[in-house]
Amino acid sequence: MDGSESFTVDHMPDPIASPEGQLDPYPWYQKMRDTAPVRYDETRECWDMFQYDDIQTVLTDFDTFSSEHDISLGNESEDSALDLGETMINRDPPEHERLRGIVDEYFQPGYLRQFEENFEELAHTQLDQILADGTEFDFASxxxxxxxxxVIGEILGIPREKREILTGVRQDGDNTQRELKEYITGLxxxxKETPTDDILSEVIHATPDGKEMTAEEIYNFCALLxxxxxxTTVTLLTNAIWMFTEHDFISDVRVGAIDLDTAIEEVLRYQPSVHTVVRTxxxxxxxxxxxxxxGDRIVAWVGxxxxxxxxFDDPETFDPERKPNPxxxxxxxxxxxxxxxxARLEARTVLRVFFDRISDVDVTTDERTPITTxxxxxxxxxxISVRT
Ligand code: HEM
Structure with a gap:
C-alpha cells in the first residue's frame, strides 16, 4: 500500500457504539475472543482481532503488518483533528528507524528523571489553584x-506562558493548528541560531545518516508528541482515580500499602486509554x-x-498488586x-503529589460519560470532592 489511502477506521463497531458499550466493552470483547477471535466487519471494512497472542503477532511482525497510513489522532468528525503527515507512528522501516532513532534516547527513563521536580511543581501549582476555589472539582478537566x-512543552523547551498553544490543540481546530505550526516553526x-539544551535543539541538530530532519518533519514530530x-495521559490520570475510588483502594495507595507504580500498571491494563492499534x-x-x-486493514483490540x-489470571478483577502485568x-x-x-513518570509523580495533599476522595456523581472517539x-x- 502506498500510504496515500485515508485512514477511515473511525467508527465504533455496532455492539459497543452506545455510551454503555463504550463504558463497558468488556463483555463484548469476551464474546468475540471466544467465538470470533478474528472477524471481518463489513460496515467498517476492516478485520478485528481480539486474542492476546494474535495481537502480539500483528504488532511484532512489521513486514506482514504495515503501519503506513495517513493518520490524524483525534476525532475525524471534528474539524479540530490534526493531520500528522509523515511521522514515525505511520512509517515502516527503514524510515521508522531513522525518525525514531533521532529521539529514542531522550524518552528513556534515565534521561526523563531530570524533569521529575518540574512535574511535581506543576502538580502542586495545579492543586494550589484548584483548592483555592474549594474542594469540589472535576478531576479530568x-x-x-x-x-x-x-509537560511535553517543557521537554521540548516551550515556555509555560505558551501553554494555551499546547493545551488548546483540540479546542478550536484550524486556528490552533496554524498557531502551533507558526509558533514551532519560529522556535x-x-x-537553529542559538541551541539550548532541550530535546528540540537536539532534534534539530541531529544528523542520522548525515541528514538533518526537515522543518516539516520537526513540526510533525512535535504535533505527534x-x-x-x-x-492519553490525561485519561490515564483520570482512569487511575476512577479505578482507585470504584474499587476502594484510595487509602491503600495513598499510604503506600499498595505500590503506586504497580497499581498504575493495573489501571493501564484494566482501563486503558487506548483500546485499538491499526495495521494493514x-x-x-x-x-x-x-x-x-x-491491503486489508486490521484493528487489533489491545483493550x-x-x-x-x-x-492473565482472573483478568476481569482489578488487582492493583498484579505482577507481572504484560x-x-x-x-x-x-x-x-x-x-x-x-506517561509512567508523569502518572507516578502527579498522583504522588495529589495523594500527599489529599487525604480522601469521593466521586460526587453516579453518572459516567464516556469519551466518544x-x-x-x-x-x-x-x-470529585476531596479532603485535604
Ligand atoms: C497513557 C498514555 C499513553 C498510551 C496509552 C499510549 C499508547 C500508545 C500506543 C498503543 C502506541 C503504539 C501505536 C502503534 O503501534 O501503532 C503508541 C505509540 C506512540 N506514542 Fe504513546 N501512549 C501514551 C502516552 C504517550 C506519550 C506521553 C507520548 C509522548 C510524549 C507518546 C508518544 C508516542 C509516540 C511518538 C508513538 C509512536 C512510536 C513509534 O511509532 O515508534 N505516547 N502510544
Missing part, C-alpha cells in the same frame, strides 16, 4: 487536563480459518488482549509507545 501538554528557527501524549496486511495471511488479504484469560496498552514491537516511560477511551469528566 480542572486538574489533569493541562498537565501532560505542559525551530531560534534554536502532543497528540499521542496529551489526552502487506500479503495474504491465514488466521483462525480466515484469509486476511493483502481485549488485556482481558484475555489465556494470558498488558498491551502501550503496544508492542518497534512502534511500542515512545512516551511510555514519560475510537482512539481514546475513558471518562469525559470525573467530578
Amino acid at each position: 480542572e486538574f489533569a487536563a493541562p498537565i501532560p501538554a505542559i 525551530v528557527q531560534e534554536r 502532543l497528540l499521542a501524549g496529551s489526552h 496486511a502487506t500479503e495474504d495471511v491465514a488466521l483462525h480459518g480466515n484469509t486476511i488479504q493483502e 481485549s488482549a488485556n482481558r484475555d484469560p489465556r494470558q 498488558h498491551m496498552t502501550f503496544g508492542r514491537g518497534i512502534h511500542v509507545c515512545l512516551g511510555a516511560p514519560l 475510537p482512539t481514546l477511551w475513558g471518562l469525559q469528566t470525573l467530578p
Whole structure:
C-alpha cells in the first residue's frame, strides 16, 4: 500500500457504539475472543482481532503488518483533528528507524528523571489553584487536563506562558493548528541560531545518516508528541482515580500499602486509554480459518488482549498488586509507545503529589460519560470532592 489511502477506521463497531458499550466493552470483547477471535466487519471494512497472542503477532511482525497510513489522532468528525503527515507512528522501516532513532534516547527513563521536580511543581501549582476555589472539582478537566501538554512543552523547551498553544490543540481546530505550526516553526528557527539544551535543539541538530530532519518533519514530530501524549495521559490520570475510588483502594495507595507504580500498571491494563492499534496486511495471511488479504486493514483490540484469560489470571478483577502485568496498552514491537516511560513518570509523580495533599476522595456523581472517539477511551469528566 502506498500510504496515500485515508485512514477511515473511525467508527465504533455496532455492539459497543452506545455510551454503555463504550463504558463497558468488556463483555463484548469476551464474546468475540471466544467465538470470533478474528472477524471481518463489513460496515467498517476492516478485520478485528481480539486474542492476546494474535495481537502480539500483528504488532511484532512489521513486514506482514504495515503501519503506513495517513493518520490524524483525534476525532475525524471534528474539524479540530490534526493531520500528522509523515511521522514515525505511520512509517515502516527503514524510515521508522531513522525518525525514531533521532529521539529514542531522550524518552528513556534515565534521561526523563531530570524533569521529575518540574512535574511535581506543576502538580502542586495545579492543586494550589484548584483548592483555592474549594474542594469540589472535576478531576479530568480542572486538574489533569493541562498537565501532560505542559509537560511535553517543557521537554521540548516551550515556555509555560505558551501553554494555551499546547493545551488548546483540540479546542478550536484550524486556528490552533496554524498557531502551533507558526509558533514551532519560529522556535525551530531560534534554536537553529542559538541551541539550548532541550530535546528540540537536539532534534534539530541531529544528523542520522548525515541528514538533518526537515522543518516539516520537526513540526510533525512535535504535533505527534502532543497528540499521542496529551489526552492519553490525561485519561490515564483520570482512569487511575476512577479505578482507585470504584474499587476502594484510595487509602491503600495513598499510604503506600499498595505500590503506586504497580497499581498504575493495573489501571493501564484494566482501563486503558487506548483500546485499538491499526495495521494493514502487506500479503495474504491465514488466521483462525480466515484469509486476511493483502491491503486489508486490521484493528487489533489491545483493550481485549488485556482481558484475555489465556494470558492473565482472573483478568476481569482489578488487582492493583498484579505482577507481572504484560498488558498491551502501550503496544508492542518497534512502534511500542515512545512516551511510555514519560506517561509512567508523569502518572507516578502527579498522583504522588495529589495523594500527599489529599487525604480522601469521593466521586460526587453516579453518572459516567464516556469519551466518544475510537482512539481514546475513558471518562469525559470525573467530578470529585476531596479532603485535604
Ligand atoms: C497513557 C498514555 C499513553 C498510551 C496509552 C499510549 C499508547 C500508545 C500506543 C498503543 C502506541 C503504539 C501505536 C502503534 O503501534 O501503532 C503508541 C505509540 C506512540 N506514542 Fe504513546 N501512549 C501514551 C502516552 C504517550 C506519550 C506521553 C507520548 C509522548 C510524549 C507518546 C508518544 C508516542 C509516540 C511518538 C508513538 C509512536 C512510536 C513509534 O511509532 O515508534 N505516547 N502510544
